[in-house]
Amino acid sequence: MRRRRSTIAVSLIALLSVATSSCTQLSEGVQNNPKAVLGALGGAALGGGIAALAGGGTGAIVGATLGGALLGGAAGHYLDNRDKQLATQAAQKAFESSQSGQPTVWNNPDTGNSGSITPTRTYQLANGTYCRQYQQTIVVGGQQQQAYGTACRQPDGTWKIES
Amino acid sequence: MHSDRNRPQLLIAAALWLALPLAAPRADAQAQPTYDPRAAFRETDTNHDGAVDHAEFEERMADVFFMADVNKDGSLSPSECSATLVQTENITAADSNHDGKLTLHEFERARLKEYDQTDTNADGLLELDEVVGAYEKGKQ
Secondary structure, eight states: HHHHHHHHHHHHHHHHOOOOOOOOOOOOOOOOOOEEEEEETTTTOOOOOOOOOSSSHHHHHHHHIIIIIOOOOTTHHHOOHHHHHHHHHHHHHHHHHHHOOOOOOEEETTTTTTEEEEEEEEEEEEEOOOOEEEEEEEETTEEEEEEEEEEEEEEOOEEEOOO | OOOTHHHHHHHHHHHHHTTHHHHSTTTTSSOOOOOOOOHHHHHHHHOOOEOOHHHHHHHEEEEEEEHHHHTOSEEEEEHHHTTTTHHHHHHHHHHHOOOOEHHHHHHHHHHHHHHHHHTTTTTTEEHHHHHHHHHHHHOO
8 A cells, every 4th residue: 555655656756857958048138230229019910810920921920930830920010031930940849849937049140030839828728628828038139028929739730810 | 367466566667657748668577667656746746736636646647648549539449458568457347337447536536446545544635644554565
């Protein structure tokens, strides 16, 4: 009986356990970027229901991801295509394979822009579909902007921003 | 191979495997990982109040389930269970609808029984000393 209790306890702790990942910090010191007019980002959220995060044309997808669902439409004006591509790749990786609390970071040395996306909660809909709440951070011109939302996994393996 | 003496170590190793990116098992998967129950506790205690409550625990289990569900079909097959961290001998007991796989609900219900057994002071919360103590006891 005692042995069984110990085994159960270790099982529980094993379930709690995760490797302590090296949480890469967002790069700092992104300064003097001529594109940086972050004030425009705040009030321009367009809402969700936009395209999946992977598959199809990169430009359209990342525009939907960042411009529409995550940070507001104005963000697209201050991120170049490579920024958006990196952000999209980070988002897909974060949603599909990162545990909650673990940030996936992107950084474009050419523009100095960077960001991260961190799943914060995982749950299932009644039909078994996985959804993940997340926190998105983007740094443009040294200024940081945060957004929150929910993405749900589609049958084809892509993730759709729901809110 | 599956004696009680070996099981705690196997479970810990399996749990840490979960934290790796969901890709093909790595060649070094058998290597003994570094394991830190305190780090696990901190990550699970998301409101940083010094205790893991049922809600935090269930959120953590949903995350564990998601990571273990390799094909992302919403349930854990026996192969997914055996490849990851679920004790295979408990699948049948946890599989309340007897369909041969575990739903998230079935998985969480089984884990909550373990939660209660680890909560040695029966206050409804898991404190750090309970988690670490149970881990140390399990290693013996």
